[in-house]
Amino acid sequence: MRVWMIGCGNMAGAMLTRWIESGAVKAEAVDVVNRKDRALPAGVRQARALPTGAAPDIVVLGVKPQQLDEVAGHYADRVAGAPILLSILAGVDAAVLTRAFPGPVPVPMMPNLPVALGQGVCVVNAPDVPTEVRARVDALLAPLGDVIWAAGTVYAAAAVLAGCGPAYLFRFIDALARAAEAMGVAHDDAARLALATVRGAAALAATDPRSPGALADAVASPGGTTRAGLNVLDDGAALDRLMQATLAASAARAEEMAAAARG
Template identity: 40%
Template sequence: MTVLLIGCGRMGGAMARGWVGSRRVLVHDPLAAEVPDGVERAASLADIVVDGPLSVVLAIKPQAFDAVADALRPLAERGALFLSIMAGITLQRLETALGTGRVVRAMPNTPAAIGRGISAAVPGPDLRVEDRGAIDSLLAPAGAVVWLDEEALIDAVTAVSGSGPAYFFRFTEALAAAGAAAGLPTPLAMEFARATFTGAAALAEADGSSLAALREQVTSPGGTTAAGLAQMNADGSVDLLLRAVVDAAAARSRELAG
């Protein structure tokens, strides 16, 4: 199989590195100064010649899609399978612009850049049974893949996992700032907060217990952790905050999709 990657930014480039060695990889991105080793540049979409199956991965900014859609239609007419990781571009818009229903809309998150992400995938109307396996293999270098039956769920996925890494980073920034306010030197507060964030994530993955169980293991009755959690849980504040955060992000995802 040949993969044509449209857009070779951080996410696209990381995925391309995962494909090299198992298939031919072409990249079309006039703005990319460099492409991963083992990847071929495709200066013009009109000149692409491929023997065998072709998958096209759209990893450009959503606002750039209209500029390349017409040039991609001939590839669709030749039977190409399309995978879009563009935010806000619906399956209907992809189908209309490309002239094919062999499309998949996916939402990875930024840990995909190191192969530790999770992607949601929604099939287009004409996706073949064997196409799912091809899409799974394309997304595998980014991490886990979950197929959705309803495209509308993409907005909630975007709000939880697509935007989610930023929430954890922001929380850790706030934790470090609170540590500094409690008397730690600012660099030391950040070092402790960051190491605690990454260490807790690693423990959650390695242990396999529920997050509730892990929380209870470190919370002694009447202890320091219990005192901190009591503030976090007061009047349901942390739950209300996260509900508002996810609702806002999901609403914005729906707006971007029109």
């Protein structure tokens, strides 16, 4: 599969790393265009313009949403002959993509950074694409982790959970560590313990047949120490309300960005 990537920073770079490590895409089949050379997997070509010659099987758009018009001005003509335009731009829907890049089938999606390990989530928002396009996108995304197709408000919610979720969890790890540090654990030990606890708990939740709620109950002895802590998180649904407000803020920002992109 031949791939062109327009913009290949943190997120698109994570996807590229996994594609190459998994063997889904060969490094020499990838052309990246960015404004300066970056550390990319060996064998990937990078330049300040798309290559000449036949269009690839897929074009991946990996710039910031605010850079869409600029890159469309440079590359829309070259991209027009490609069959699929896969976009990871938050708040940029299929109609906006087609306006900027007429020709290819637009496939907006929201990945997350753990795709680099093959443990990410990709939420795809292209409900009406032809079967062969869906099959091709599914095959390309499969090595990255879970793939979910969603539309409308479900996509909006799933996209912020998947796309932003890692950042929320990184904050949670830091907050756990800071709390332990405030109680006397050395800074580095607190950071290590918090990360190891989250990693182990996530691995257990991913493999154990019990739900996260049931696993929490398995940790919390009746009248014990964990229950006392859970009572703080559960008081007035404090954690639920915090997460609802967090996702709602990200979703509202995505909607603002979508409105700006629509113009």
